[in-house]
Amino acid sequence: MIRDIIEIVAITVLVFIVLHFTIQSYNGDGITMQPGLAKNEYVMVNKVAYKFKAPERGDVIVFNNPHDTTKVFIKRIIGLPGDTVTLDNTHVSVNGTQLTESYVKTPFNPEGKSVKVPANQYFVVDDNRQTTDDSRIYNWGYVPKDFIIGKAVLSFWPLNHVHFINTYPDVYAHIKTK
Template identity: 50%
Template sequence: MKRPHLLREIVEIVAITVLFFFLIRLLTQSYHVNDASMQPGLSADSYVMINKQAYLFRPPQRGDVIVFHLPTNTNIDYIRRIIGLPGDTVQIDGTQIKVNNTVLREPYVSASATPIVNTWKVPPDQYFVLGDNRPSSEDSRYWGPIPKTYIVGKAIFVYWPTDKLKIIDTPNLAP
């Protein structure tokens, strides 16, 4: 008589485990940082956890580190920091970034020099993203702002390697 009871408990445990797994996959995703574009904050070969539901109830903010589909090939995902919001004017003069004519304070940038000098007007529902390591980052300077629909999620913490374990914060970059 105890066998049906044990079998039912095993089926319940498996069902709860599968449900829990799918719920976690719906809310979060792992991302492998495979280049130096976000150094020093995120080093190559780091793994970060992203919150896929972060922008369900609020829009992305300036300073957020996001994972998104590359505009030129949506099968590839990149990780970069949001610098310009919809409606912003982003100016790069070779050494500094201005958003709406105000210089951004960027304590996370390893090297601010960039050979690109240009001005972009960020369209509605799009975001201007840059890597923290400007000299070695492909970003919106090359392919323009990214549509909100291309954003996969917000990077929330680094979990590998374990000696780099940390929460990824969003600095106040209000221009």
């Protein structure tokens, strides 16, 4: 009987350790990712997703704010290292290809600009473009790869909002990589 208890405790500890280092939940407390994620939705974050492959355009990531690492944000990647992202009032283009972003609540870009994403950094935006706390603002900047916690893959709470998080690969499929 003692052997069984030791096995159960060992298996429980092993499962806890594996889960702790591979997944994490995150509470999206704002409206920045509406309509895809609602206020106070909890998402499951895959913390090992980028250990074996690089982040891709369309991925929704959870990351530490580059200017205040005590804050954690959730945004969508639209620009990879080396990409040229061009913004006008209502459109976004990546490497000369205009995006048709069906997931955006209301197209809006406060500043028209064109930027080249630096090495090992990512251009991230909100799906609710009326909010402006993302890479579109000059003083906000890019997200360094080392600040990415993981890829948001599943909304699991509240239960009536359970769904996999869509990365919209068809939106980004025609972009030429530089």
